[in-house]
Amino acid sequence: MQRMRAVLLTAGGELVDTELPQPQAAGRDLLVRVRAVAVNPVDTKQRATGDGRVLGFDVAGEVVATGPACQWFRPGDAVYYAGDLTRPGGFSEYHLVDERIVGRKPKGLRYVEAAALPLTTLTAWEGLFDRMGIPERGAGPVPLLILGAAGGVGSMAVQLARWAGLTVIGTASRPESTAWVKELGAHAVIDHHQPLRPQLYDLGYKDVPYIFCLNAIDNHWDGLTEVLAPQGTLCSILPPLTAHDWRPLFEKSATWCFELMFTRSRWQTPDMERQHQILERAADLLEAGVLRTTLRETLAPLSAQTLTEAFARLQGGHTIGKIGLTWDA
Numbered sequence: 001m002q003r004m005r006a007v008l009l010t011a012g013g014e015l016v017d018t019e020l021p022q023p024q025a026a027g028r029d030l031l032v033r034v035r036a037v038a039v040n041p042v043d044t045k046q047r048a049t050g051d052g053r054v055l056g057f058d059v060a061g062e063v064v065a066t067g068p069a070c071q072w073f074r075p076g077d078a079v080y081y082a083g084d085l086t087r088p089g090g091f092s093e094y095h096l097v098d099e100r101i102v103g104r105k106p107k108g109l110r111y112v113e114a115a116a117l118p119l120t121t122l123t124a125w126e127g128l129f130d131r132m133g134i135p136e137r138g139a140g141p142v143p144l145l146i147l148g149a150a151g152g153v154g155s156m157a158v159q160l161a162r163w164a165g166l167t168v169i170g171t172a173s174r175p176e177s178t179a180w181v182k183e184l185g186a187h188a189v190i191d192h193h194q195p196l197r198p199q200l201y202d203l204g205y206k207d208v209p210y211i212f213c214l215n216a217i218d219n220h221w222d223g224l225t226e227v228l229a230p231q232g233t234l235c236s237i238l239p240p241l242t243a244h245d246w247r248p249l250f251e252k253s254a255t256w257c258f259e260l261m262f263t264r265s266r267w268q269t270p271d272m273e274r275q276h277q278i279l280e281r282a283a284d285l286l287e288a289g290v291l292r293t294t295l296r297e298t299l300a301p302l303s304a305q306t307l308t309e310a311f312a313r314l315q316g317g318h319t320i321g322k323i324g325l326t327w328d329a
């Protein structure tokens with residue numbers, strides 16, 4: 001059996017360079033030669049569990065073999081995808097992924113520019129359009145507050161919300177993150193470390209009908225439930241971890257929803273191929289120049305050392321956009 005390079009998380013929580021058997025494609029799996037990956041907070045959270053596995057949930061590469069049931073891709077196709085948290089991740093030279101959660105790599109993007117996108121694009125797209133029920137096009141200039149707009153997910157949410165036609169108010173706390181959120185198209189940026197209500201008031205808003213919470217939901221609970229408009233919708237991509245007063249939401253007949261990008265693949269939902277469709281739509285928009293990559297930094301070559309460095313930056317909590325890594329130096 002052929003072997004491949006990989007970076008393994010040991011049971012002790014360390015990242016180590018290793019060699020593993022190259023996997024074989026079966027069913028609807030594609031065998032992908034990994035050209036680039038990106039890191040996400042989910043990697044560092046999994047790392048804390050120290051359960052001995054390959055991480056990596058943003059991949060761009062080329063298909064080298066297909067399972068007998070594959071319908072949409074062929075060897076030689078360039079693809080990008082986030083993958084499935086219940087399976088090994090993509091910090092390896094070759095990787096298996098179900099074609100129903102894979103899209104074609106957007107033409108004109110380098111592999112590492114494409115690898116920066118899938119997990120955050122899926123989260124932002126599913127959160128805004130599938131969970132909150134915002135129409136993809138023609139939403140009108142309705143205000144949307146995006147809390148944590150400069151991060152990986154926020155950087156895609158700002159762009160997608162602009163594309164949908166919403167009025168986008170992002171939050172960021174530093175000059176460089178504020179500048180990035182504006183550059184991506186936000187109409188206004190306020191500071192998540194200051195009370196939200198007076199800042200929104202200064203912008204002319206008493207409240208907002210849509211809130212997309214991408215960070216620190218427990219810290220922001222009171223501020224967010226205060227500024228949510230009656231009959232408004234709040235989507236969180238994080239679970240609240242402490243007890244909260246739900247009455248303000250009840251009194252406003254608010255809609256609360258969650259988005260977890262791994263739900264469809266984890267439960268093998270009948271609409272799992274929606275992720276293929278979203279990544280294809282996003283590729284169209286990237287190719288048309290409507291969306292842009294959120295890659296801000298590339299580390300190479302992919303190794304335990306460069307990944308450890310990338311994880312340390314993520315854990316600092318102030319990353320802007322995305323960090324990508326490539327196998328080739």
Ligand SMILES: NC(=O)c1ccc[n+]([C@@H]2O[C@H](COP(=O)([O-])OP(=O)(O)OC[C@H]3O[C@@H](n4cnc5c(N)ncnc54)[C@H](OP(=O)(O)O)[C@@H]3O)[C@@H](O)[C@H]2O)c1
Pocket residue numbers: 040041042045119120123147148149150151152153154171172173174177178192214215216219236237238259260261262314317318319320321
């Ligand atoms: N449910 C899902 O499917 C899903 C998917 C992806 C991510 N997530 C989770 O969502 C979170 C964000 O992911 P990400 O990839 O966007 O992270 P990220 O790129 O690491 O986010 C960094 C950004 O967070 C902002 N930030 C830091 N502290 C904040 C606070 N107290 N309040 C608001 N914003 C704050 C920073 O802005 P400033 O530097 O300007 O303060 C920074 O730009 C992570 O916890 C991740 O695990 C969930």
